[in-house]
Amino acid sequence: MPVGVTRLKTLYGLAKKRGSVHRYTWIRWAVGIAFTAGVALLPLTGVLRIDLWSGEHLWLGEEVGLIEAIKAFAFPFLAINIAIIVASRFIGRYLCGFVCPIGALNRLDEWFAWRWRKGRRRWLAHAIVFVACALLAAVAFSFWSDWRVFAKGSPAAVTVAGVGLGGTTLVLFGTVRGLGMRFCRDYCPSGVYFAVLGPTSMTTVEFAHPEECTDCGACEKSCPVDLTPRELAEEGERPGMGFYPANLSDYALCLRCGDCVAACEDSTPGPTPLRLGFKRAPAEEPAKSEGVER
Numbered sequence: 001m002p003v004g005v006t007r008l009k010t011l012y013g014l015a016k017k018r019g020s021v022h023r024y025t026w027i028r029w030a031v032g033i034a035f036t037a038g039v040a041l042l043p044l045t046g047v048l049r050i051d052l053w054s055g056e057h058l059w060l061g062e063e064v065g066l067i068e069a070i071k072a073f074a075f076p077f078l079a080i081n082i083a084i085i086v087a088s089r090f091i092g093r094y095l096c097g098f099v100c101p102i103g104a105l106n107r108l109d110e111w112f113a114w115r116w117r118k119g120r121r122r123w124l125a126h127a128i129v130f131v132a133c134a135l136l137a138a139v140a141f142s143f144w145s146d147w148r149v150f151a152k153g154s155p156a157a158v159t160v161a162g163v164g165l166g167g168t169t170l171v172l173f174g175t176v177r178g179l180g181m182r183f184c185r186d187y188c189p190s191g192v193y194f195a196v197l198g199p200t201s202m203t204t205v206e207f208a209h210p211e212e213c214t215d216c217g218a219c220e221k222s223c224p225v226d227l228t229p230r231e232l233a234e235e236g237e238r239p240g241m242g243f244y245p246a247n248l249s250d251y252a253l254c255l256r257c258g259d260c261v262a263a264c265e266d267s268t269p270g271p272t273p274l275r276l277g278f279k280r281a282p283a284e285e286p287a288k289s290e291g292v293e294r
């Protein structure tokens with residue numbers, strides 16, 4: 001089972017040997033932080049908030065009624081979902097691999113589980129992950145209440161707000177600590193939605209240089225969703241797991257996270273057998289003869 005100890009040993013063991021942060025990790029954190037910060041700014045700058053405490057609902061900086069605020073919420077929500085459908089169709093589940101904040105939390109937890117797996121620092125690692133979960137819960141909270149509820153609200157309002165904020169933090173922390181990347185593999189409702197919507201896309205993991213493959217198996221061991229990256233382009237099917245039905249293709253399930261490619265890069269000195277990106281145009285006709293493939 002790749003998710004868990006085997007995945008940690010493979011992916012982070014190889015990364016330790018490499019001695020530097022992989023470019024996919026930089027990209028993932030840059031995109032993830034920019035996306036989460038952008039979402040967090042919406043309620044904080046008054047672009048959109050449905051304030052269940054004060055009733056001062058906001059849309060584009062103006063105070064509006066509840067119905068208007070719900071409509072204002074619904075249309076961007078619809079637009080975002082259409083954008084996701086289009087994105088999933090064309091670029092696959094890059095959202096899962098490079099944008100999703102829950103996925104980022106799972107990876108943060110994994111990284112600490114590997115780096116600080118012994119001694120007292122283990123508790124510091126838990127504390128850091130907990131704070132990250134609390135920050136994400138705070139972003140969600142900002143959409144539904146003004147933070148002044150904690151200073152000016154009635155005892156009942158403060159209690160409800162505290163339970164909402166604390167409960168969201170605990171659910172996130174419990175999910176990250178209890179399931180980690182298993183959440184992405186088995187239970188993420190958004191992941192099911194993306195996989196169902198995007199059965200094909202213009203991107204994939206390609207076995208671009210099979211002649212360089214050492215058959216080390218690092219790619220399979222590092223895949224968080226139990227796929228066989230070397231066979232991804234062949235569009236096999238993985239058995240159903242958790243909330244994911246059985247009839248989804250491997251191609252649709254791939255998170256486009258690049259972990260297999262990173263592991264492969266660290267396992268092979270020459271051209272990397274695997275590559276992640278837009279499918280290359282078939283070059284069979286001129287490249288059939290031996291030695292032509294790059």
Ligand code: SF4
Pocket residue numbers: 205222223224225226227228229232253254255256257258259260261276
């Ligand atoms: S096949 Fe590779 S890119 Fe796809 S989910 Fe597995 S590790 Fe990530």
Ligand code: SF4
Pocket residue numbers: 212213214215216217218219220230260263264265267268273274
């Ligand atoms: S990690 Fe790369 S070299 Fe190792 S089995 Fe997978 S494709 Fe081959």
